[in-house]
Amino acid sequence: MQADLDAYFEHLRSERQVSPHTLDGYRRDLIKVTGFCLKHHLETWAALNTSHVRQLIAEQHRQGQSGRSLARLLSSLRGLYRYxxxxxxxxHDPAAGISAPKGEKRLPRLLDTDRAMQLLDGGIEDDFIGHRDQAMLELFYSSGLRLAELVGLNLDQLDLPAGLVHVHGKGNKERVLPVGRMARDALQAWLxxxxxxNPSDGAVFVSQQGRRLGARAVQLRVRQAGVRELSQHLxxxxxxxxxxxxxxxxxxxxRSVQELLGHADIGTTQIYTHLDFQHLAKVYDQAHPRARRKQDSDQ
Incomplete structure (x- = not known):
């Protein structure tokens, strides 16, 4: 079974060209499946059946795994069996027809516009790290890049005079994104x-030793900026x-936001309509005369 897994991971890496982050997710999910198979003395992938998968999902759910995590595990398993x-x-596909338990749908956390401006307009140290980190923050917010997209970004993907960046997203799909004026200014100060x-390759964002920054290093720098400028996790x-x-x-x-984000399914983008409705509902409660009157009468 492990030999089949190794061949599948190589297929994902070399032929499907999935990102290292995505590959790690598949690996974590399928390790859970192989652990289940070992526990139940299943020695081949052909021996795993639908009843086993239902039992696996039930066990994981009892251990506190969210519906979203279990849906991802099932997706990983279906991908393996397609291969x-x-x-x-x-x-056969033992995961066919099985759905993960539905959990509470959590809306993504984000900054409002004032907090975003507070973060980006904070003091910038006039040095290598200060300008690099500012350019990263500006580009994340200007163009909506994923972490893996920013980490993998090379100089030849930037067209600052035109205000564009060519991004290789999930499945190595390319999209062209606008780069706003403030992000262009920050990049021109950084480059x-x-x-x-003396960079070792064409990476846009590098360490002081010239090596491409990894995902963990970028996460750390963003987290530190959040603490420094906003006193919150970021x-x-x-x-x-x-x-x-x-x-x-x-x-x-x-539709345009879907294209900018690189979502294959507009349903993924629609989460932001819920966020937008929350904003509109808040404005309504604060501004509508009848809404205010009800709130005032409750006091």
Whole structure:
């Protein structure tokens, strides 16, 4: 079974060209499945059946796994069996027709526009790290990049005179995104300092030793900026969520926001319509005369 898994992971890496982050997610999910198989003395992927998968999902749910995590595990398992069927290793999909338990749908955390401006307009240290981190923050918020997209970004993907960045997203799908004026200014201030580090490759964001920054390093720098400027936890995806919500709030153009985010399914983008409705409901409660009158009478 492990040999089949290793071959599948290599297929994902070299042929499907999934990101390292996505590959790690598949690996974590399928390790849970192999642990279950070992526990129940299932020695081949052909031996795993639908009843076993239902039992696995039930066990994971009892251990506190969320519906979203279990849905991802089922998706990982279906992907494995698609590969095994194509390779002639199996002729079934034990996860077919199984749904994860529905859990509470949590809306993504984000910054409102004032907090986003507070973060980006904070003091910038006039040095290598200060300008690099400012350029990263501005680009995350300006263009809605995923963490893996920013980490993998190379100089030849930037077209600052045109205000564009060419991004390789999930499934190595390319999209072209606008880069706002403040992000362009921050990048133009950063790039001369970047050159002084004698970079080892074409990475846009590098360490002082010239090596491409990894995902964990970027997460750490964003978290530190959140503590320093906002006194709160901050992660790269929160900036992407903020970008999406603020764009939708201003434009009301769901299709365009879908394209900017690189979502294959518009249903994924529709989460931001819920966020936008919450904003509108809050404005209504504060501004509508009849809403105010009810609130005042309750006091």
């Amino acid at each position: 095994l069927n194509q390779e002639g290793r199996c002729a 001369p300092l970047r050159a002084l580090s 992660h790269p995806h929160m900036l992407r969520h903020s970008f999406a919500s603020h764009m939708l709030e201003s434009s009301q153009d769901l």
